[in-house]
Amino acid sequence: MLIYLLRRLNLLVLTALVLLGLLYIASLKMPGDTLTNLSGVTHPSQEQVARLTERYHLDGNGLQGYLAFVRQRLTGDFGLSQASGRPVLNELLQVIPATLELTILALLLALLVGIPLGVLAAGRRGPLPNLLWGGTLLGFSVPTFWLGLLLMLTFGLSLDALPASGRINLLYDVPFVTGFMLVDILLSDAPWRWAALWDAINHLVLPTLVLAALPCFIVIRTIRAAMLAEMDKNYIRALMARGVPRYRLVLSHALPNSLAPMLRLLSLQLGQIASGVIIVEMIFTWPGIGSWLLAAQYQGDHTALTGGVLVVALSIIVLTILLEIAQALLNPVIRKEIHG
Amino acid sequence: MAKPQLYHEESIPSPWHQIWRHFKARPSAVIGLWGLGLMVALSLFGAYLAPYSAQQQFSDQLLAPPSWHSDGSVLFFLGTDALGRDLLSRLLHGAHITFGFAGLIVVLALGVGLVIGTLSGTSQGLRSSVLGHLLDALLSLPSLVLALLFAAVLGPGLQNVFWAVGLALLPGFVRVVHNAIHEEMQKQYVMAARLDGASPWQLLRFAIWPNITDVVVLHTTLSFSTAILDIAALGFLSLGAHAPSPEWGAMVREGVNNVLSAPWTVTMPGLAILFGVLATNLVGDGLRHAIAEERG
Numbered sequence: 001m002l003i004y005l006l007r008r009l010n011l012l013v014l015t016a017l018v019l020l021g022l023l024y025i026a027s028l029k030m031p032g033d034t035l036t037n038l039s040g041v042t043h044p045s046q047e048q049v050a051r052l053t054e055r056y057h058l059d060g061n062g063l064q065g066y067l068a069f070v071r072q073r074l075t076g077d078f079g080l081s082q083a084s085g086r087p088v089l090n091e092l093l094q095v096i097p098a099t100l101e102l103t104i105l106a107l108l109l110a111l112l113v114g115i116p117l118g119v120l121a122a123g124r125r126g127p128l129p130n131l132l133w134g135g136t137l138l139g140f141s142v143p144t145f146w147l148g149l150l151l152m153l154t155f156g157l158s159l160d161a162l163p164a165s166g167r168i169n170l171l172y173d174v175p176f177v178t179g180f181m182l183v184d185i186l187l188s189d190a191p192w193r194w195a196a197l198w199d200a201i202n203h204l205v206l207p208t209l210v211l212a213a214l215p216c217f218i219v220i221r222t223i224r225a226a227m228l229a230e231m232d233k234n235y236i237r238a239l240m241a242r243g244v245p246r247y248r249l250v251l252s253h254a255l256p257n258s259l260a261p262m263l264r265l266l267s268l269q270l271g272q273i274a275s276g277v278i279i280v281e282m283i284f285t286w287p288g289i290g291s292w293l294l295a296a297q298y299q300g301d302h303t304a305l306t307g308g309v310l311v312v313a314l315s316i317i318v319l320t321i322l323l324e325i326a327q328a329l330l331n332p333v334i335r336k337e338i339h340g
Numbered sequence: 341m342a343k344p345q346l347y348h349e350e351s352i353p354s355p356w357h358q359i360w361r362h363f364k365a366r367p368s369a370v371i372g373l374w375g376l377g378l379m380v381a382l383s384l385f386g387a388y389l390a391p392y393s394a395q396q397q398f399s400d401q402l403l404a405p406p407s408w409h410s411d412g413s414v415l416f417f418l419g420t421d422a423l424g425r426d427l428l429s430r431l432l433h434g435a436h437i438t439f440g441f442a443g444l445i446v447v448l449a450l451g452v453g454l455v456i457g458t459l460s461g462t463s464q465g466l467r468s469s470v471l472g473h474l475l476d477a478l479l480s481l482p483s484l485v486l487a488l489l490f491a492a493v494l495g496p497g498l499q500n501v502f503w504a505v506g507l508a509l510l511p512g513f514v515r516v517v518h519n520a521i522h523e524e525m526q527k528q529y530v531m532a533a534r535l536d537g538a539s540p541w542q543l544l545r546f547a548i549w550p551n552i553t554d555v556v557v558l559h560t561t562l563s564f565s566t567a568i569l570d571i572a573a574l575g576f577l578s579l580g581a582h583a584p585s586p587e588w589g590a591m592v593r594e595g596v597n598n599v600l601s602a603p604w605t606v607t608m609p610g611l612a613i614l615f616g617v618l619a620t621n622l623v624g625d626g627l628r629h630a631i632a633e634e635r636g
Binding site: 019023026029030031134137138140141142143144145146149150153157271272274275278279282293294297300302305306309312313316 | 368481482483484485488489491492493495508565569570572573576577579589592596599600603606607610613614617618620621622625
């Protein structure tokens with residue numbers, strides 16, 4: 001197990017270095033002044049130029065420059081945002097909680113809805129499994145941005161039932177403590193706190209639904225496939241022969257075993273989920289990392305863009321490896337496949 | 341006319357033949373195949389079928405509703421957009437961007453992925469590990485984020501879409517080919533072929549590749565639907581195809597401004613994307629079932 005962990009760690013470091021290399025090359029190739037793109041200082045004075053050139057080793061060879069870039073980024077110096085002049089890291093810390101709040105809620109919803117539906121879809125009688133099967137196929141094919149627009153159009157604008165954009169009504173001035181809106185509201189002791197909480201939840205409904213849609217369909221299909229495979233196995237037949245009731249067979253024997261592929265699947269879908277987050281945040285003007293990245297792109301703020309991309313990609317890499325380790329902990333067979 | 345059977349010869353259908361037989365037995369898969377064929381035909385010949393050009397503006401017909409609406413005219417079958425351009429013509433002209441471009445990207449990613457995956461799948465130990473994990477850094481970058489980077493470096497345009505979607509799809513192909521080859525290499529028939537003195541190339545050509553084709557084809561259809569959705573999403577975020585372009589995602593983006601007064605400018609391109617992806621997914625689903633049934 002120790003060797004396995006060391007290998008994964010090795011992989012993490014190597015992938016991160018390759019990623020930083022790609023980003024370094026991208027920052028060198030981006031239009032505009034290289035020094036500005038790396039540091040985010042838009043109109044550097046003479047001494048600033050000298051200091052930054054030394055810090056980023058731009059006068060040295062490419063390798064030195066790369067190593068200096070890696071050192072800067074890993075010590076938490078992401079440069080300044082060219083648009084606002086504030087450190088990129090501070091801006092990131094402001095927007096990341098909003099994204100996390102939305103993503104975590106959406107994933108929870110996807111699992112809560114997806115697992116029971118997946119079990120139902122694995123049934124062999126009645127029209128329900130076929131309906132669910134067709135439904136997921138249709139759901140896979142709907143473009144996320146289009147689904148978001150349609151829901152916003154019907155529930156947000158035509159029916160006026162739910163707010164169509166933003167995180168909370170601007171009337172409520174919630175102090176920034178953790179950045180998680182629901183937590184912040186509960187922490188504040190304002191008299192309008194319950195009204196604000198209700199408002200924040202209303203704002204969450206549409207983005208969470210749209211973001212949860214794709215993972216939910218994936219969960220349904222995976223659970224269904226895994227359940228069908230499990231139900232054919234011998235241990236299930238043995239239990240059936242002993243007269244174990246069907247609901248116990250499914251819930252306490254087949255289901256736990258078919259949850260294992262879920263982790264693997266989630267780790268493969270992280271990129272898709274991240275894409276979905278960006279689209280959803282853009283449609284519902286959710287002030288998270290996705291809309292922040294898009295704003296940086298439209299403003300030509302290359303420092304902020306590379307910083308944000310680095311954070312998104314690094315978190316995906318770390319999560320993938322954590323999920324892999326979790327799988328190895330749960331399933332000893334995987335530990336043997338060291339080279340993967 | 342049925343062939344007279346002179347000898348009691350048992351004809352064993354080839355694996356592909358069997359897969360096709362299972363595929364044919366599913367109505368949904370056949371419908372999907374017809375839909376896919378229609379989309380391919382439209383992306384090849386759509387520009388010749390379109391009644392008007394993609395940019396022709398009818399200034400007296402701004403935001404005309406679709407023809408089944410009481411105010412609609414059959415001259416503009418699906419209605420017009422805010423600049424008076426015929427939506428049907430634009431959809432037909434855009435088919436080769438959204439749909440054809442997706443096909444091109446998938447085929448190229450398939451080719452490159454097959455080469456890298458074969459190299460890493462047939463090698464062992466460190467080399468296999470390096471080749472197999474080389475693209476992990478890319479796998480962690482979703483196509484949208486890649487497109488953001490490419491748009492910053494190259495400026496917005498269709499070339500971003502090409503690189504971003506292609507590079508985002510590539511690691512998946514490498515992984516699928518790598519895993520499939522790795523699995524086949526453990527099997528006895530490969531060992532038998534090797535004992536017969538097959539060279540590595542012959543081993544690949546005659547023993548391994550024919551047996552991984554089904555998995556690869558399945559992954560290709562899945563990647564194809566991903567590619568269509570990605571291209572449309574990039575067009576929608578104006579990171580790929582740009583405003584006057586009749587790319588379907590970009591058309592949705594243009595329609596958003598008038599979504600309340602003219603919802604068809606958003607629904608029609610969206611339905612077109614939905615139709616294309618759904619047809620592809622139906623074919624993919626049918627293939628998956630057929631392969632599963634054929635393998636028992």
